[in-house]
Amino acid sequence: MEAVREYWIQISSAIASFMFVWATLQDFYPIQMVRYQLERVWSKVEAYFDPYVHIRFNEYIGYRRSEAFAAIETYLGSKSISQAKELKGHVVKHTQNLVLTMGEAEDLREIFRGRKLWWASRKTKPEGQAISFYPQSDTARRYYKLTFRKEDREVVTGEYLSYVLEQGKAMQLRSQQRRLYTNNPSSQWYDCKKNLWSHVAFQHPSTFDTVAMDSAKKAEIVKDLTAFSEGREYYERVGKAWKRGYLLHGPPGTGKSTMIAAIANFMKYDIYDLELTAVMDNMELRKLLTETSSKSIIVIEDIDCSIDLTGDRKKKRSSSNSATSAAGQFLGLEKAGSNDQNESKVTLSGLLNFIDGLWSACGSERIIIFTTNHLDRLDPALIRRGRMDLHIEMSYCTFEAFKVLAKNYTGLESHALFDKIGRMLPEVEMSPADVAEQLMARSKHVDADECLGGLVRALEAAKIMKGKKQREERSGRSNRPLNRIRRILGWKRQKSSSENKS
Numbered sequence: 001m002e003a004v005r006e007y008w009i010q011i012s013s014a015i016a017s018f019m020f021v022w023a024t025l026q027d028f029y030p031i032q033m034v035r036y037q038l039e040r041v042w043s044k045v046e047a048y049f050d051p052y053v054h055i056r057f058n059e060y061i062g063y064r065r066s067e068a069f070a071a072i073e074t075y076l077g078s079k080s081i082s083q084a085k086e087l088k089g090h091v092v093k094h095t096q097n098l099v100l101t102m103g104e105a106e107d108l109r110e111i112f113r114g115r116k117l118w119w120a121s122r123k124t125k126p127e128g129q130a131i132s133f134y135p136q137s138d139t140a141r142r143y144y145k146l147t148f149r150k151e152d153r154e155v156v157t158g159e160y161l162s163y164v165l166e167q168g169k170a171m172q173l174r175s176q177q178r179r180l181y182t183n184n185p186s187s188q189w190y191d192c193k194k195n196l197w198s199h200v201a202f203q204h205p206s207t208f209d210t211v212a213m214d215s216a217k218k219a220e221i222v223k224d225l226t227a228f229s230e231g232r233e234y235y236e237r238v239g240k241a242w243k244r245g246y247l248l249h250g251p252p253g254t255g256k257s258t259m260i261a262a263i264a265n266f267m268k269y270d271i272y273d274l275e276l277t278a279v280m281d282n283m284e285l286r287k288l289l290t291e292t293s294s295k296s297i298i299v300i301e302d303i304d305c306s307i308d309l310t311g312d313r314k315k316k317r318s319s320s321n322s323a324t325s326a327a328g329q330f331l332g333l334e335k336a337g338s339n340d341q342n343e344s345k346v347t348l349s350g351l352l353n354f355i356d357g358l359w360s361a362c363g364s365e366r367i368i369i370f371t372t373n374h375l376d377r378l379d380p381a382l383i384r385r386g387r388m389d390l391h392i393e394m395s396y397c398t399f400e401a402f403k404v405l406a407k408n409y410t411g412l413e414s415h416a417l418f419d420k421i422g423r424m425l426p427e428v429e430m431s432p433a434d435v436a437e438q439l440m441a442r443s444k445h446v447d448a449d450e451c452l453g454g455l456v457r458a459l460e461a462a463k464i465m466k467g468k469k470q471r472e473e474r475s476g477r478s479n480r481p482l483n484r485i486r487r488i489l490g491w492k493r494q495k496s497s498s499e500n501k502s
């Protein structure tokens with residue numbers, strides 16, 4: 001009995017000592033810390049024996065949605081169409097594009113260079129009630145977890161992840177509404193960088209199928225663009241910035257701007273229409289450049305009118321020409337540089353640095369396009385190969401180009417008048433814009449025969465005018481404006497319609 005009593009006394013004193021030590025420990029070392037330390041030790045033990053590595057990509061970093069998460073979401077969406085049981089779909093703003101993403105609690109297996117990888121889509125709910133700053137109504141936070149074997153660490157972190165991000169971003173761009181940007185005058189660059197460019201939705205319908213030009217030339221451009229878009233590794237290997245310059249030259253109305261739209265639609269790139277006369281100096285030019293995104297086309301139209309190639313500014317443009325760029329007009333922007341005070345001081349060397357200097361290498365996958373009506377006015381340094389890699393001549397309308405226009409505007413692939421038009425086109429210099437003008441039926445009562453007849457008459461008038469002009473030139477008389485063709489054309493039309501009536 002005595003022994004039992006002794007035993008209980010010892011136990012009680014042991015418990016009391018433990019409680020005392022425990023209470024003292026808690027004063028210095030709170031229970032959460034103990035638990036945390038234990039968990040740390042446990043996860044280390046677990047990690048030691050676990051043959052897998054896990055990477056977690058949270059949807060939000062602070063209050064910002066993670067770009068990496070968005071790119072992975074798009075990438076996995078495309079992959080999970082064949083594997084996942086549950087997908088989520090939404091339509092991209094301003095487009096008809098349906099985007100599918102992996103549902104929550106879905107898993108996906110992928111093989112990359114023979115290595116197995118596992119993706120998991122999960123959601124965590126924070127404990128307790130919290131006020132949400134996030135767009136989702138509940139405070140759930142989504143994340144993707146990538147699991148792979150330890151021995152594949154290098155391949156996954158080195159190659160696979162950049163591949164996923166790149167693919168995801170490219171897919172995002174493809175499904176997104178593309179944009180047409182124009183630069184704001186620097187007087188409007190208040191508070192933050194965001195005001196450097198303004199944009200509208202880019203919805204030009206031009207494609208390589210609708211651009212009228214020789215098919216061999218067209219095929220060459222398409223090939224060049226395709227090689228460029230697939231050329232990431234090539235550019236890295238040869239140590240060049242991933243960019244390409246195109247110079248589009250040719251008379252007015254031959255389709256230079258139309259070609260830019262077709263290139264943008266083919267590449268699925270945004271367009272930055274740079275109005276150089278609104279750029280005050282080289283520093284501003286550099287800022288604008290650094291604010292452009294990858295996968296974009298930077299356009300400077302009528303480059304010969306925008307910058308003085310001798311280093312001084314010159315005002316070649318008439319007052320009508322000093323209006324803002326097309327996109328600028330659309331956005332209602334005023335053009336700086338229209339008076340002396342605001343005159344731009346961008347120099348040729350600044351522009352050259354913009355095209356292929358050190359600054360041009362910030363960002364990647366960019367196409368720079370210059371257009372001009374006067375190739376001979378440009379400084380050879382500006383357009384030498386390497387800066388402007390491909391020189392594309394947009395010419396007066398050929399028969400092949402006419403056939404494309406005829407198909408676009410009238411739906412015809414052959415007609416009795418085609419041969420005649422084919423014979424007449426090389427005899428005159430008529431731009432595709434003028435041909436298109438003749439082929440465009442302005443009302444449903446005008447049929448294809450009438451349009452083609454009108455074109456034949458226009459060609460005849462142009463031929464007469466050409467002959468007359470040549471005779472005038474030979475006899476040393478001054479040039480008459482070419483728009484007399486249009487006057488004669490109008491007179492001919494009136495005459496033929498009054499003849500028809502009578």
Ligand SMILES: Nc1ncnc2c1ncn2[C@@H]1O[C@H](COP(=O)(O)OP(=O)(O)OP(=O)(O)O)[C@@H](O)[C@H]1O
Pocket residue numbers: 210211212213250251252253254255256257258259372373394431432433434436
């Ligand atoms: N090659 C072409 N293919 C298809 N359409 C064309 C072509 N050229 C001209 N057009 C038609 O003519 C219109 C004017 O063409 P565009 O603005 O592309 O000419 P441009 O060469 O840029 O002229 P400018 O030198 O005056 O800027 C276009 O809206 C288009 O409908």
Ligand SMILES: [Mg+2]
Pocket residue numbers: 256257258301371
């Ligand atoms: Mg143009």
